[in-house]
Amino acid sequence: MVKVFxxxxxxxxCILLVFVPAVVYAGSTKEELDKxxxxxxxxxxxxxxxxxxIDSLKEDIADTExxxxxxxKEMDSITQDIVELNGQIDLKNDEIxxxxxxxxxxxxTEEEQYEAMKLRIKYMYENSNESYFDLLLTAxxxxxxxxxxxxxxxxxxxxxxxxxxxxxxxxxxAEYKLQLEQEEQELQYYKTExxxxxxxxxxxxxxxxxxxxxxxxxxxxxxxxxKELEKDRDALDALITKLTNQYNAEQLAKANAVATxxxxxSNSLLLWPCPSSYVISSHFSLNRVDPVTGSxxxxxxxxxxxxxxxxxxxxxxxxxxxxxxFSASMGNYIVISHGDGITTRYxxxxxxxxxxxxxxxxxxxxxxxxxTGWSTGPHLxxxxxxxxxxxxxxxxxxx
Numbered sequence: 001m002v003k004v005f006x007x008x009x010x011x012x013x014c015i016l017l018v019f020v021p022a023v024v025y026a027g028s029t030k031e032e033l034d035k036x037x038x039x040x041x042x043x044x045x046x047x048x049x050x051x052x053x054i055d056s057l058k059e060d061i062a063d064t065e066x067x068x069x070x071x072x073k074e075m076d077s078i079t080q081d082i083v084e085l086n087g088q089i090d091l092k093n094d095e096i097x098x099x100x101x102x103x104x105x106x107x108x109t110e111e112e113q114y115e116a117m118k119l120r121i122k123y124m125y126e127n128s129n130e131s132y133f134d135l136l137l138t139a140x141x142x143x144x145x146x147x148x149x150x151x152x153x154x155x156x157x158x159x160x161x162x163x164x165x166x167x168x169x170x171x172x173x174a175e176y177k178l179q180l181e182q183e184e185q186e187l188q189y190y191k192t193e194x195x196x197x198x199x200x201x202x203x204x205x206x207x208x209x210x211x212x213x214x215x216x217x218x219x220x221x222x223x224x225x226x227k228e229l230e231k232d233r234d235a236l237d238a239l240i241t242k243l244t245n246q247y248n249a250e251q252l253a254k255a256n257a258v259a260t261x262x263x264x265x266s267n268s269l270l271l272w273p274c275p276s277s278y279v280i281s282s283h284f285s286l287n288r289v290d291p292v293t294g295s296x297x298x299x300x301x302x303x304x305x306x307x308x309x310x311x312x313x314x315x316x317x318x319x320x321x322x323x324x325x326f327s328a329s330m331g332n333y334i335v336i337s338h339g340d341g342i343t344t345r346y347x348x349x350x351x352x353x354x355x356x357x358x359x360x361x362x363x364x365x366x367x368x369x370x371x372t373g374w375s376t377g378p379h380l381x382x383x384x385x386x387x388x389x390x391x392x393x394x395x396x397x398x399x
Contacts (some may be wrong), residue, residue: 002179003168023190028246029243029246029247029250030238032243033240033243033244033247036236036239036240036243037240039124039236040233040236040237040240043229043232043233043236044233046229047226047229047233048229048393050225050226050229051131051226052221053066053221053222054219054226056200057218057219058213059232061212061215062218063213063217064211064212065212066210067208068205068209068212071201071204071205071208072205075198075201075202075205076196076268077131078194078197078201079186079198080121080199081194082191082195083195085187085190085191086191088187089187089188089191092180092183092184092187093184095180096180096181096184097121098278099176100178101144101171102173103200109169109288111196112134126324133165148192149247153184166191169292176380178397181357183230193244194301206236239302245285270316270344270396270397271314271315271316271317271319271362271363272316272397273305273312273313273314273315273316273344273346273380273382274305274311274313274314274369274380275304275308275312276307276311276312277307277308277311278305279304279306279307280303280304280305280306280307280394281304281305281306281377281379282300282303283300283303283349283392283394284300284301284302284303284390284391284392284393284394285299285300286299286300299390301383301390302345302347302380302381302383302390302393302395303332303382303383303392304379304380304381304382305379305380305382306379307369307379308348308378309350309368309369309370309378310368310369310370311368311369311378311380312367312368313346313349313365313366313367313368313369313380314362314363314365314366314368315334315344315360315361315364315366316344316362316382317336317338317342317344317349317362318338318356318358318359318360318361318362319336319338319339319343319344319353319359319360319365320334320336320337320358320360321334321336321355321356321357321358321359321360322335322336322337322343322356323335323356324352324354324355324356324358325356326372326373327373328374329348329373330347330348330373330374330381331347331348331371331372331373331374331375332349332350332351332352332367332371332372332373333345333346333347333348333349333371334346334349334352334354334366334367336366338358341386341387341388342384342385342386343356343385343388344382344383344384344385345381345382345383345384345385346366346367346375346380346381346382347380347381348357348369348370348371348373348375348378348379348380348381348385349367349368349369349370349372349380350368350369350372351367351368351370352366352367353366353367353368354366358383384396
């Protein structure tokens, strides 16, 4: 009963020795994986915020572009109105120039008419007596006299009418010119207002253009930040993939270790290393009398199988020969690694059939029984170690 308890206790200890390092390492990888995933979540949040900002900026740019488009249309309309006004002002100025010429001509005509009338009046005044006397003497008849007198009166009346007409024409032209000048002033005033409005629109257009340039610059800056974050995210994705694969590998190794341990303890993993003999000359013990030194406290870390010198020794399981050579205590020895921290050892051989670095199959002859090193007779010292801790080999065999 005690022996069964000890075997179970040793088995539990062995399993713990196998799993503790793997669990610690897996936990470290899991922590790194969790940390990387948390960082990726933070980056995703930042990316969402940056994307929202970019979308907002693009909306602002679209609104600003639309506003600028409306301002451009208004500017074009104002410019067109100013062009039309300039045309109207030019026409008014042409009309004013033409009217000015007419006015100047009318003034000249008026002055000429006035001077001619003054000369005739002066002449008639200075020569009135003589003229009337000549008029009487030279008249052929009363009728002729009356006709000549009426003619003189008609000439004076004509001069008077013409002068009045010229004065009226001059005043009419002057009044028309004044009207044209007033209209031209109104057009100039309207043009000034439009130019002021054009200047205001241009200032607003420049401000909006500057605002749009800033929005575009901000958008480019956020897009650059977005690319930087995406680069960081991709790097984290790669790291997460790497850590995930590593974690999965560790979990698989852990599962394999469990399977290996289960196989060990179900007597299905190891082959008996010396098929020609099942005679056990010394069992595994943590406290026994050393047959060579006579020390009572020396632990025996394996099982001794008595056999004749030259008896073949086989690999208990497939693996890699990690050491093969001679030691003063172990004699000719071999160490085979089977993975998952499990190794088997074979001491006191007469000769070796394999060398270090060689892969071997379960059941393959690796050496021959002898009595080299610290040995009192031909036998095979067989050890099983888990994570370099010796355990009782017999627990893995049904015999």
